[in-house]
Amino acid sequence: MNRTSPLGQAGLWIAILIAAVVTVFPFYWMLNTALKPQSEVFLSPPAFYSANWSLEAFRTLLVERPFARYFLNSLIVSLGSTLLSVALATFAAYGFTRFHIKGAGALIVFLLFTKMLPETLLIIPYFRLMSELGLINSHLSLILAYSSFALPFSVWMLIGFFRSIPLEIDEAAIVDGASRITTLWRVILPLARPGLVAVALFTFLISWNAYVWALVLTTDPSMFVLSVGIANMVGEYRVQWNELMAAAMIAAVPVMVMFAFLERHLVNALTAGAVKG
Amino acid sequence: MSNTTTTTNIPARAWTGRGLARERWHGYLFLAPTLLFLAAVIVLPLFHAFWTSFQRIRGLNSTFVGFANYVRVLEDEAFWHSLRVSLGFVSISVVAHVVLGLLLALALNKITFARTALRVLFLTPWMVAAAVGATIWLWLLEPQFGVINYILQSAGLISAPVAWLGTPGTAFAAVTTVEIWRGVPFIMLLTLAGLQTIPAEQYEAAEIDGATTWQKFRFITLPNLKYLLVVASTLDIINVVRHYDIIGIMTGGGPAGATEVLPALLYNTAFRANRFGEAAAIGVLLLLMVLIFAAMYLRITRVGQEDDRR
Numbered sequence: 001m002n003r004t005s006p007l008g009q010a011g012l013w014i015a016i017l018i019a020a021v022v023t024v025f026p027f028y029w030m031l032n033t034a035l036k037p038q039s040e041v042f043l044s045p046p047a048f049y050s051a052n053w054s055l056e057a058f059r060t061l062l063v064e065r066p067f068a069r070y071f072l073n074s075l076i077v078s079l080g081s082t083l084l085s086v087a088l089a090t091f092a093a094y095g096f097t098r099f100h101i102k103g104a105g106a107l108i109v110f111l112l113f114t115k116m117l118p119e120t121l122l123i124i125p126y127f128r129l130m131s132e133l134g135l136i137n138s139h140l141s142l143i144l145a146y147s148s149f150a151l152p153f154s155v156w157m158l159i160g161f162f163r164s165i166p167l168e169i170d171e172a173a174i175v176d177g178a179s180r181i182t183t184l185w186r187v188i189l190p191l192a193r194p195g196l197v198a199v200a201l202f203t204f205l206i207s208w209n210a211y212v213w214a215l216v217l218t219t220d221p222s223m224f225v226l227s228v229g230i231a232n233m234v235g236e237y238r239v240q241w242n243e244l245m246a247a248a249m250i251a252a253v254p255v256m257v258m259f260a261f262l263e264r265h266l267v268n269a270l271t272a273g274a275v276k277g
Numbered sequence: 278m279s280n281t282t283t284t285t286n287i288p289a290r291a292w293t294g295r296g297l298a299r300e301r302w303h304g305y306l307f308l309a310p311t312l313l314f315l316a317a318v319i320v321l322p323l324f325h326a327f328w329t330s331f332q333r334i335r336g337l338n339s340t341f342v343g344f345a346n347y348v349r350v351l352e353d354e355a356f357w358h359s360l361r362v363s364l365g366f367v368s369i370s371v372v373a374h375v376v377l378g379l380l381l382a383l384a385l386n387k388i389t390f391a392r393t394a395l396r397v398l399f400l401t402p403w404m405v406a407a408a409v410g411a412t413i414w415l416w417l418l419e420p421q422f423g424v425i426n427y428i429l430q431s432a433g434l435i436s437a438p439v440a441w442l443g444t445p446g447t448a449f450a451a452v453t454t455v456e457i458w459r460g461v462p463f464i465m466l467l468t469l470a471g472l473q474t475i476p477a478e479q480y481e482a483a484e485i486d487g488a489t490t491w492q493k494f495r496f497i498t499l500p501n502l503k504y505l506l507v508v509a510s511t512l513d514i515i516n517v518v519r520h521y522d523i524i525g526i527m528t529g530g531g532p533a534g535a536t537e538v539l540p541a542l543l544y545n546t547a548f549r550a551n552r553f554g555e556a557a558a559i560g561v562l563l564l565l566m567v568l569i570f571a572a573m574y575l576r577i578t579r580v581g582q583e584d585d586r587r
């Protein structure tokens with residue numbers, strides 16, 4: 001099927017290149033603008049490349065604006081929800097794959113269902129519950145919220161990984177006198193490490209990229225995460241586009257780097273997990 | 278991809294060792310933390326949302342009003358308008374995602390050079406936060422200094438700068454474009470994985486029979502991908518119909534409600550107008566729509582599972 005005529009190959013590559021340009025140009029423009037000094041942002045015609053690229057906008061963001069704080073908030077919240085949901089998902093996936101669970105099918109459908117709820121609907125009770133608990137403007141409220149929508153997916157993905165580990169391995173460990181917990185911790189988890197990495201990464205990315213929850217659950221600027229900090233800049237009277245694009249880079253580049261390194265893991269997990277649910 | 282079509286047969290291989298019966302209930306201990314957590318952070322809020330949809334909320338006071346919120350929402354033209362906007366937004370986006378995602382996957386499947394690198398590259402819009410992607414597009418579409426107006430003007434396609442997000446028609450086109458840009462990679466990724474499961478022999482046999490490229494696509498690729506494409510579009514519908522971030526950042530639902538999809542109407546009713554009861558009612562109606570597609574999804578994937586067993 002790969003035997004295509006040279007003309008066909010050329011056409012194919014032209015199509016791919018056009019698609020690639022459309023896909024990536026916005027990110028190039030983000031980089032280009034982020035690196036421009038203030039004086040060149042509003043040039044007409046716009047400069048597609050500048051000899052004066054500098055890190056001025058980043059310096060302003062980190063020194064004069066609280067973006068270091070936003071970055072830290074994003075990091076705390078994403079790491080917190082990753083830890084929480086991977087820990088819970090590990091136990092759940094072990095339970096699903098190692099035991100006879102009555103109604104396992106119904107529970108799986110329930111997990112699927114929780115993944116499909118409109119988040120804007122859940123935000124209303126969340127906002128009211130968190131207000132009553134005094135948890136507005138706390139990392140905890142975001143960690144709980146992000147874990148709630150990352151957890152079903154984590155369980156899904158981990159079930160797939162745990163199923164690929166033969167039950168005989170558990171049996172052998174238990175015959176040797178290990179408890180279930182020891183078996184899980186000392187035998188299964190090391191074997192499932194690639195899966196755990198993929199799940200942890202995916203949870204991290206979901207939390208890092210989330211927007212509307214943090215928008216509603218934080219009102220104090222010192223508690224903003226990156227996405228809300230960025231949205232807040234969009235609403236300013238006179239938008240400093242080079243700073244805004246630098247902020248977008250601070251949010252986007254960690255994701256791109258993580259993804260480029262772990263693409264294969266993640267893609268395998270996602271294609272299996274996504275089509276499954 | 279061999280396991281992509283299985284859904285509910287998770288505990289298929291129960292441990293047959295003698296330990297099983299004795300510790301049967303231990304399995305529930307492993308599930309308990311997750312189930313309790315989800316009960317607290319999903320089920321409880323969900324019930325709370327239903328309860329809210331039957332209340333009129335004034336500050337800290339709420340009174341039970343039965344279906345009054347639903348009646349008010351359904352009698353309000355804004356809801357029906359929003360439903361139409363959602364239908365347009367979702368159908369255009371999903372069709373474009375599937376068509377472009379499929380084409381892109383077919384193209385990537387044909388090449389051997391730089392395939393992994395290109396796959397990562399094409400996934401970028403999908404892995405970066407929707408809120409960030411939308412922010413970048415705001416700048417691209419900026420009326421006075423935005424690069425899109427500059428490019429279109431240089432190419433002679435428009436004579437004067439266009440305020441893309443300022444008029445209803447172009448604003449809808451703009452947010453839909455951004456949603457398409459963001460969602461194509463997801464379908465591409467699934468389709469690419471699906472393409473790799475099609476046995477090469479089928480193509481070889483077709484070539485011996487002198488099939489054209491179109492015939493191979495029509496009679497081998499498409500039938501093999503049919504199931505995957507149906508599942509992927511159902512998932513995509515569920516994802517797009519709930520999605521708020523892009524429109525929340527770019528237009529907030531405006532101008533004149535032109536981009537006020539249901540999640541945007543819900544958000545604005547709750548957090549701009551402070552009418553939580555009505556917002557919850559809109560949310561429940563949105564949930565019902567999602568559930569229709571979720572039920573479809575479950576049905577389809579179960580059918581697929583039976584196909585596998587044959």
